[in-house]
Amino acid sequence: MTGGPGHVVEGRHEVGAGVADQSWDVIVVGAGVAGLCAATELVRAGRRVLVVDKGRGSGGRMATRRLGAAVFDHGAQFFTVRSREFGDLVGAAEEAGAVTTWSDGFAHVAADGAIAPAGDGHPRWRGVRGMTDLPKHLLATLESAMTAGRAAVRTAARVTALDSEGACARVTIDAGTNSAEILDAGGLILTPPVPQSLDLLAAAGTVLEPETRRLLESMRYDPCFALMLVLDRPSLVPAPGAIQFDAAAAGPVAWLADNQQKGISVLPALTVHAGGRFSRDYFEAPPDEVMDLLVAAVRPWIDGDPATAVVERSLHRWKFALPTTVIPAPFVAVGTAPPIVCCGDAFAGPRVEGAASSGLAAGRWMAGALSP
Numbered sequence: 001m002t003g004g005p006g007h008v009v010e011g012r013h014e015v016g017a018g019v020a021d022q023s024w025d026v027i028v029v030g031a032g033v034a035g036l037c038a039a040t041e042l043v044r045a046g047r048r049v050l051v052v053d054k055g056r057g058s059g060g061r062m063a064t065r066r067l068g069a070a071v072f073d074h075g076a077q078f079f080t081v082r083s084r085e086f087g088d089l090v091g092a093a094e095e096a097g098a099v100t101t102w103s104d105g106f107a108h109v110a111a112d113g114a115i116a117p118a119g120d121g122h123p124r125w126r127g128v129r130g131m132t133d134l135p136k137h138l139l140a141t142l143e144s145a146m147t148a149g150r151a152a153v154r155t156a157a158r159v160t161a162l163d164s165e166g167a168c169a170r171v172t173i174d175a176g177t178n179s180a181e182i183l184d185a186g187g188l189i190l191t192p193p194v195p196q197s198l199d200l201l202a203a204a205g206t207v208l209e210p211e212t213r214r215l216l217e218s219m220r221y222d223p224c225f226a227l228m229l230v231l232d233r234p235s236l237v238p239a240p241g242a243i244q245f246d247a248a249a250a251g252p253v254a255w256l257a258d259n260q261q262k263g264i265s266v267l268p269a270l271t272v273h274a275g276g277r278f279s280r281d282y283f284e285a286p287p288d289e290v291m292d293l294l295v296a297a298v299r300p301w302i303d304g305d306p307a308t309a310v311v312e313r314s315l316h317r318w319k320f321a322l323p324t325t326v327i328p329a330p331f332v333a334v335g336t337a338p339p340i341v342c343c344g345d346a347f348a349g350p351r352v353e354g355a356a357s358s359g360l361a362a363g364r365w366m367a368g369a370l371s372p
């Protein structure tokens with residue numbers, strides 16, 4: 001079982017209303033913020049929805065991890081709120097105690113190394129215990145539908161193939177069992193990074209309109225190394241606990257956050273994000289080499305000699321971290337019988353807010369596209 005509401009199931013171990021032997025109105029691939037927003041919209045419209053994710057938990061790139069007692073956000077670090085719709089969603093999450101504001105800006109290191117103080121007046125939000133708190137809140141909003149058997153979320157379940165049977169979408173899942181499981185649904189929402197969704201569609205032999213194919217194939221993402229460092233004493237990162245590095249700066253680092261000052265870790269714990277260029281150039285390099293280079297780059301914000309002050313370190317590689325281009329539509333429908341739609345942070349604007357808005361829009365579209 002994963003954390004969160006009681007009807008989230010991992011692999012084949014199903015609890016609550018049960019998942020097997022049901023056909024679903026919609027299967028959503030991906031339990032990141034886009035997939036969970038799409039699911040809430042479908043449930044609101046009275047549709048029965050199954051969300052599947054290959055990860056051990058939900059949240060996707062909104063990810064929080066522990067090294068002993070140290071807690072790290074190692075994917076998204078904060079989110080901003082611009083639209084009214086996302087503002088309403090975040091307001092409800094704040095009321096439920098899931099999210100709070102962190103700051104109104106962070107220290108900035110310019111290309112010449114000069115540090116400017118934090119603060120532009122625009123709130124940056126974070127999860128109260130970590131960034132996974134927002135997806136966990138979205139899961140909690142699905143709980144009564146899950147109890148009633150109208151929704152389910154399965155983690156540790158990788159979609160390996162898509163197909164269609166008449167007007168039904170057919171999804172093959174590898175849930176770590178000996179045989180693949182096959183599930184049918186009236187419609188399909190794909191939220192993985194676009195290259196991964198395209199691979200699934202290509203393997204299914206889905207023929208895309210030339211313009212749709214061109215649009216989706218044009219999507220590009222930067223990879224990102226996330227280095228997690230447990231320190232033996234508080235860091236020297238200035239309040240409110242993070243530094244953004246100018247993209248034009250020659251160094252490998254794009255972002256440095258102090259999870260203790262952020263309020264999610266009792267132990268001093270730094271998250272270091274490498275920039276896109278460095279992450280691309282070193283993507284296949286040995287982890288120790290990458291970690292040494294990143295530690296050297298953040299040396300000024302570690303109190304003492306890193307050889308002793310860093311008591312534990314761990315490196316995570318995000319292959320599709322941040323879109324560098326964005327498709328100027330909230331989602332793209334790639335099929336109508338059965339309805340299949342791609343959404344996520346590549347659409348409707350990048351980042352957490354873009355992913356949420358895209359998921360909500362895709363869920364609404366799908367609810368209308370299904371037969372009554």
Ligand SMILES: Cc1cc2nc3c(=O)[nH]c(=O)nc-3n(C[C@H](O)[C@H](O)[C@H](O)COP(=O)(O)OP(=O)(O)OC[C@H]3O[C@@H](n4cnc5c(N)ncnc54)[C@H](O)[C@@H]3O)c2cc1C
Pocket residue numbers: 029030031032033034035052053054055058059060061062074075076077078079080157158159160191192193196224226273318320321322343344345346350351352353355
């Ligand atoms: C290092 C890093 C730093 C970031 N910093 C910020 C930030 O500070 N602020 C901000 O707003 N945004 C930030 N982002 C971006 C933000 O995290 C994303 O925009 C947002 O979380 C994307 O949500 P999503 O639901 O579209 O995609 P995802 O969160 O990627 O969800 C897609 C899900 O699909 C699942 N999946 C993929 N393939 C399959 C399959 N075959 N079968 C089953 N499941 C599958 C994945 O496991 C994943 O959970 C950052 C991202 C990274 C990686």
